[in-house]
Amino acid sequence: MNQSPIAALAALAIALVPTSAAAQAVKRGDRAILDVAQTLKPGQFVWAPELTGEGPALVIVNLETQRLVMFRNGVPIAASTISSGAPGHETPTGVFSILQKREEHYSKTYNNAPMPNMQRLTWKGIALHAGKLPGYPASHGCIRLPLQFSKLLFGQTELGMTVVIAHIPIRPQDSGEPLAANPAGPQASFSKASYQWNPPATASYDPLSVVVSAADQKAVVIQDGKEIGSAPVRVNGDLQGGTAYVLKSWDDSGKHWLKLRFSGAGGTMDVGPEELKRFDAPDAFRAALAAAVRPGSVVIVTPESLKAGSAGESTTVLADETAK
Template sequence: MSLPAHAQQIEAAGRPVLELVTTLKPGQFVWSPGSAPEGPVLMVVNLATQRAILFRNGLPIGASTVSSGKPGYETPTGVFTVLEKKKEHYSKTYGNAPMPNMQRLTWKGIALHAGNLPGYPASHGCIRLPMKFSNLLFGATKLGMTVIITSFPVQPGQSTTPDLAAAIAPNATTLARAPFEWHPERSASGPVSVIISAADERAIVLRNGVEIGSAPVRVNGSIAGGFAYALRAWDATGQHWLKLQYSGAGQGMEVSPGEGDRFDAPWDFRHAVQTVLRPGSIIIVTPQTLHAGSSGSALTVIENDGGTR
């Protein structure tokens, strides 16, 4: 498997990972795990910029150039989890092609793995990574890690964020007593993701890739291209979140504790969500619909069906 001649690791030398990511050339990556040696891991892949950023405990610890799906084989956007990991894997669809350090995102064939990095989308849908970066990533991740794939042409920024699942005052929402679904027994354990679609005015809660709840939710104000919240820690002082924004200037957006009031949802649903959140949980807010076949573009959200590639 060939890689560009200039494929190499770039030393951080004290510079922020989010600053270095914009300077990377095809095949280059940066790895700085010392800033967060432990904690929940989240990966963000940006198809527009052909970059990936790895966060641990809310801090960026690595970034890399990637090569995603070429025209006709576009990599889907959405929220995924790592379903399977194999150090040595070969494609059953594309001539037994090697896929080192494979981390499967869908049973239909989309995965993270080492591969050729020409500087533009060139794969059959997978996300190719530099060989050494893919090896480091493989050692840092676990099954169930959340991977967000977006196509907005910006890099994520960091900021503090409010507790979106916190209880709110009576009469603060018209959906306070609206009916909702809650079935935590469908999946007793595993990583939790909450997906809020402004287009559908609905939220769904997934645990280990299984839907355990849903409710009507209205988002007040503009959400531009969408954003995500990752719960990086929960201690005696409260919840500590990382915010990732995918539109505008791509910088961190400072928000007040009252930001949670933008989310109009049933009181009891908020409380139920609070009971399942753990460090590493993700809340995704998207302007896109979750329904395939609608007038807008559908967002892929964590699949759990079987299959092989």
């Protein structure tokens, strides 16, 4: 299933000076990973898995800033410079799963080009792998990484893990649970609406990916690379470019979500008590979703359409086409 374009979201770009800097790890010191990420030069990365224990992981690739950030248990533990698709070969934005991993791989499309530590995101040729990093988008669509970082990342990821590719700056903020409480008020008209929910016959404990389009007033639920549900969803208020939530833990006190705000320059990261009232969805769909989410599940909210033919950047939510 291929979903259509999501328009580029307003973003604060990090200025990069194209250089031939050799790939190297940068010492973090006392600095936060997201602060270090802004200072990295082409080919540089920071790696600090000791910041948190074992747990669900999420990778976010920012095409605007040419950065990759890895979260584990909702905590940023690594960041790297990247090189994404050059003009005419743009890397698609969207929510992906790691479909295949190969330490040694050669492209079937591009003259048997080597792709060390390849992690496939689509069967049409988009992957994470080691490659040249000139400081700007220069690939045929894949996401190039420093060789040493690609090895470290390869060792920490798993098949089915979620990778989000976007055109936005990413900042974390604790948040309430998205789509968890039905809003009060005159626009709560979707509470009894019909919805689709078709979980796999065999129970899966892999994290869910949920994409909510404010333009389409629709949510799509993905697990193990397949759509398992959809429902009408209304998002009230200004999205300021979009929002994402990741479930970092679930204990006796409840679910604990991390909010990644896709805001531009000067955008606030504050989360108020009215946050949950922004979402209007069928009550039964909310209940099914709440029971199915697991740590590592991600909810992406975008103001743009997912319908085929809509204007903007190319977005793939699922892909199962010809292998590269």
